[in-house]
Amino acid sequence: MAFSELLDRVGGLGRYQALQTVALMLPIMWLVAQTMLENFSAAVPSHRCWVSLLDNSTSQVSVLDPETLLAVSIPPGPNQGPHQCRRFRQPQWQLLDPNTTATNWSEAATEPCLDGWVYDRSTFTATIVTKWDLVCDSQALKPMAQTIYLAGMMVGASFSGPASDRFGRRLVLSWSYLQMAMSGTVAALVPTFPLYCLFRFLVACALASVMMNTSTLLMEWTSAQARVLMMTLNSLGFSLGQVLTSAVAYGVRDCSMLQLLVSAPFFLCFVYSWFAFGFTFYGLVMDLQGLGSNIFLLQVLIGVVDIPAKAGSLLLLGCLGRRPLQALSLVLSGACILANTLVPRELGALRSALAVMGLGCMGSAFTCITIYNGELFPTVLRMRAVGLGQMAARGGACLGPLVRLLSMHGPSLPLLVYGTVPVLSGLATLLLPETRNLPLPDTIQDVQNQAVKKAAHRTRGCPVLRSTQL
Structure with a gap:
């Protein structure tokens, strides 16, 4: 009997699953703060x-x-x-x-x-920009720091899958909590920019592992009927994290203290851990200054809009299925971003609204992909496959901040790129199989059997001409 079938019989939505979801969601909220941190700690003042x-x-x-x-x-x-x-x-x-003119x-x-x-220190008392003068000839160092951070997520994703299969999900998750806490704390105290980038890289490596192991644990220890609910709750942790980030950054305006504050909670996560998307999203959401003037309000709006988007995906996943919702969310997200290329910069409120809507659709796509990705692959390959998927996502995310440098050649070029990528990805999703209401496959043979059953179902009822010999 497969483990998923055994879980369905004994109960896959009980006290253990409830405690596990709470214990895993709390770190996710602070994990988002680590990624969104540089909207505030790396803000560029006048x-x-x-x-x-x-x-x-x-x-x-x-x-x-x-x-x-x-x-x-x-x-x-x-x-x-x-x-x-x-x-x-x-x-x-x-x-x-x-009487003097500028020509004098x-x-x-x-x-x-x-x-x-x-x-100007009226908004932020200190940022890494003011600390290390990342302006003028050194302004490219800020997106480079973000790219190094996102590269850490890609590297972490490549190691997390094999490590989790060998040493277990919980052990790797506990180590990742400790690594995030220690590296983030040191990043808040280092005196030089290269060291800051190094320890932020280590934070990102652990962050990717936390994301992968959290979603996999929730997927594997929940029954098929409750799996969508659990994964949606997990995804909502990212939305609440957006709001939490803005609240914390609003109260703490010093970059070192902010970095320390969002890193220290992971020491607690490490203690209790026995209870236990890519290019476009990070390209836009790590440059809120480019979307509007009030970055605190924008950070809150992104999280607030994310909540109904992900809650709505809970219903749509059952009605539409994984493949149609994933494709629709990505295409709508890209369409909102592309529409911004046609809106004049004077209409700042409209541009911000379209950007927030696009990121909300991306949040729905994120909810769907965390479920879809785990259901596509058998247990023996799941973490490796998820790791490869995370590597691809983080590879795209690494390029996200660098795409903003295209604005030197045309202010609409970054948005054009950010909008085209999800549209093409959404269309490519239509090539994948549907996994709604199917049990999690344990082996490669199970995946093959599912394909055979689908093929048989499609041909059922079709007349077959047979030749008989007299």
């Missing part, structure tokens, strides 16, 4: 070059107001505000003449920010 006239406490010029001193010290930037990356070599006092100074009269930058 900045300008440090200049002696304004920022040197021993400066003798005090009769002029700060706006006047700023005008003679910093050239205007592309947005008509103070230039963020250049300053005048010498104060341009002639600019105080009302040239690029040769300016220089880079040789003495550092002054940052």
Whole structure:
């Protein structure tokens, strides 16, 4: 008798499953905070070059107001505000003449920010951008840090599957909790940017393992009738994590303290652990500044919209099946993102609404894929197959932040790429088999038997012409 059949007989939705779901959902909420962290800890505040006239406490010029001193010290930037990356070599006092125009100074009269930058700290007291000056010529280091983090998720996914099959799901999950807690804590305290990237990489490796083992444990220890409910509840943990992230970041505006706060709970998860998507999503959701001005509200809206989207998928999975819902969610997500390429930037509220809707559809697709992925493969190959799927997803996710660099060639190019990928993926989903109401296969033979039964069902009732010999 297969284990899934035995579980159905003895009861696959009891006290053990309830405790297991609670114990596994709580870390998932904090796990989301680790991924969404850099929306806040790596936010880029307004900045300008440090200049002696304004920022040197021993400066003798005090009769002029700060706006006047700023005008003679910093050239205007592309947005008509103070230039963020250049300053005048010498104060341009002639600019105080009302008859003077912008042509009275040239690029040769300016220089880079040789003495550092002054940052607006009204929203965030400290971010990794202000801590290590990841602006101007170093601005590409921020998406590189995000890519390194997502590469860690890809590496973690490649090792987690084989390790879980060899040492067991629970042992690997417990180790992953400990690794996330320790690496995240060290990342909050390191003095240099390369070390920060290294320990964030280690956090991501463990994070991928937690995601994979959590979904697999819930899948394997729940009856077929309750499996969709459990996986939807697990998926809702990601939605609640979005809201939790914004709440924590709103209260803690220092990047080091924020990193420490979202890492420390995993020590607790490690203690109680015996109880126990890719390119487009991470490309958009790790750059909320590009979607709107109020990143705190956007983070909350993404989580809030995610909840009904995933709850609705619970009903649609039973009505439509896995394959149609997966395809529909991905295509709708891509359509919302592509529609944003046609909306003027002045309509910020509409652009934010379309982006949130697209991410909500992506949340529905995430719920579906966590169920679908586990049902497609037999137990003997499930973790390896899930690991390969995670590697593919994290490989795409690694490219997500880098795609934003295309905006230098055209502001709509990143959205065009982010929207096209899920549409093509959704159409490709139609090539997969349907797994609704089928038992989890234990062996490769079980998968083959299911295929044979489907083929027999399709040909049932069809007349067969036979040749008989007299």
